[in-house]
Amino acid sequence: MNKIRNLINITDFTVEEINHLIEIADDIIANPEKYQDICAHKKLATLFFEPSTRTRLSFTAAMMELGGNVLGFDDASTSSTKKGESVSDTVIMAGCYADIIAMRHPKEGAPVIASTKTTVPIINAGDGGHFHPTQTLTDLLTISRKKGGLGNCTIGLCGDLKFGRTVHSLIEAMLRYENVKFALISPAELRIPDYVKETMDRAGAKWVEYEKLEDAIPELDILYMTRVQKERFFNEEDYIRLKDSFILNLDLLEPAKKDLIILHPLPRVNEISVEVDDDSRACYFYQALCGKYIRMALILYLLGIK
Amino acid sequence: MNIDGVHTGVVLDHIQAGKSMRIYELLGLGKLKCCVAIIQNADSEKYGKKDIIKVDGDIDLDFDILGYIDSNITVNIVREGKLEKKVHLDLPESLSNVIKCKNPRCITSIEQEIPHKFKLVNKEKKVYRCIYCDAEFTE
Structure with a gap:
């Protein structure tokens, strides 16, 4: 089984991997039709524990342009966090429903915890003043x-x-x-x-x-x-x-x-x-x-x- | 002052004077049923003053805790009244639940029951950083 990859900090990826991502992005820009259904039946969970417009919209648009679906929340006050649920429990739950998770959290290091709690890839969409890879x-x-x-x-x-x-x-x-x-x-x-x-x-x-x-x-x-x-x-x-x-x-x-x-x-x-x-x-x-x-x-x- | 020798157990020697109580707490020595002796401010040729802890009983020592508190400590492991091994310590590369992150923005400040983990980033200056938020730990 392949090891699950996460993106917590930009240095999690090698220079070769980053260059590879840039090549894929260049190809998407040149040939968007090739990618329009490539993520059909895949789900991205966007767990945004603090407000964000651009990052959340761009993740949503990205998954939609790949033909996939998006679920999640963009305000911790409308999630179980308000009831006192831990980051760990929220992430375990989301991992049951989605194929990949993008999370933003006001506390630094929250995605590190998340990555230890689920087997789906975690993308750090910003953790406090720490990283935003x-x-x-x-x-x-x-x-x-x-x-x-x-x-x-x-x-x-x-x-x-x-x-x-x-x-x-x-x-x-x-x-x-x-x-x-x-x-x-x-x-x-x-x-x-x-x-x-x-x-x-x-x-x-x-x-x-x-x-x-x-x-x-x-x-x-x-x-x-x-x-x-x-x-x-x-x-x-x-x-x-x-x-x-x-x-x-x-x-x-x-x-x-x-x-x-x-x-x-x-x-x-x-x-x-x-x-x-x-x-x-x-x-x-x-x-x-x-x-x-x-x-x-x-x-x-x-x-x-x- | 006379304190009996250790039959089977450990003697932590050359503890920097004043640090023995912290080691006592962190190693949970108060929970042991065996005989434990703490000697504070003993004379030392090497350091002037030192603390010593003697534990007369089997104990699983956490060398990371000891190395972090004072890497100059000498651990003497005693079996049947004889010195079996002398262990010299070093600063551990990582720490788990020895120190706590003080960064109020760190996830450890709100998430329940997660271990406070640190990694050594500068051995000379004894600098540890939280593995979650990268904040430098200061005593």
């Missing part, structure tokens, strides 16, 4: 399609680098490609955690911290903007003080490279001015589209469907 796969597919590959680039990560799980996962993923440099742009209070710095150091990666976006922007090939997330703060005062730290507008983009790509995991609040949307370098909505394709590829891969 399918967003990272989305980012990698977008970079690959827009830049023609991964590696040999300088990537600027801007905003909330302390609680920003998309940032942590993307760094871990990009570290495995050659010659990637990181510009870490954040207010002092939201700097990248030490354990991520240790990971970069162990990998021998070059990284520099900035407090001003304008200091970093001319050298960037990729600018990854993030939102300061209100839900990660225990103290509202800190959130209000830090939420407007970086706002990307056309003036700030003036010295940037012409082939820069601007990414954002979305939703944005005000960290990218709407005027940037029409700039050819803005790729964040295309990135959301890539999210559906890479999740299609991931579902196929974890279900062992070729």
Whole structure:
């Protein structure tokens, strides 16, 4: 029997596996008709213990475009969690009904527990401020399609680098490609955690911290903007003080490279001015589209469907 | 102060002074029916002061707990009044239910009865991280 594969952290997959997923996604984009019924009679359970729009919709759209079905909940208050059911019990139950599970949970490490409780593949669709590997796969597919590959680039990560799980996962993923440099742009209070710095150091990666976006922007090939997330703060005062730290507008983009790509995991609040949307370098909505394709590829891969 | 030698059991020697009670708790020595002696602040040529624990009875020792609390401890295993084996400890690569994750965002803060597990990530600095949330453990 094949070992059940899960995706908890992006590093669960080898570089070869990630490249394989990107190849599948590229093929889905080129030949969508080949895949439209490939998951017929398969069910994806979406267990969303905290609210999400984009991730849940993209998982749902992905499974529907593969011809499969989706069941689940998107608000813990409408599930048995409200009655005090543990993550373990909810996952065991869902594993009885579905072929694959995508779960989001506000507590860090919840998918690790889930993966020990069921024999169906678990996809981590975000666990607190920890990991969000399918967003990272989305980012990698977008970079690959827009830049023609991964590696040999300088990537600027801007905003909330302390609680920003998309940032942590993307760094871990990009570290495995050659010659990637990181510009870490954040207010002092939201700097990248030490354990991520240790990971970069162990990998021998070059990284520099900035407090001003304008200091970093001319050298960037990729600018990854993030939102300061209100839900990660225990103290509202800190959130209000830090939420407007970086706002990307056309003036700030003036010295940037012409082939820069601007990414954002979305939703944005005000960290990218709407005027940037029409700039050819803005790729964040295309990135959301890539999210559906890479999740299609991931579902196929974890279900062992070729 | 006189305390009898151990006939069959263990002597935990070179415990850093002050740590013996924690070991007593973590190893559950209070639940044993055999004779257990705790000696605190004994003179030590090597460390100045040390604690010693003597257990006169069969016990399954958790070397991970001992290694984590103090890897300088020497474990003397005694059979029939003779030293059978001396075990020197090392920091364990992983810990289960020895320390608890303090990250309020960690799943261990709400999920019932799951083991608190940690992995060693930096031996020199004795850094352990929670296997669920990756938070660094601090004493």
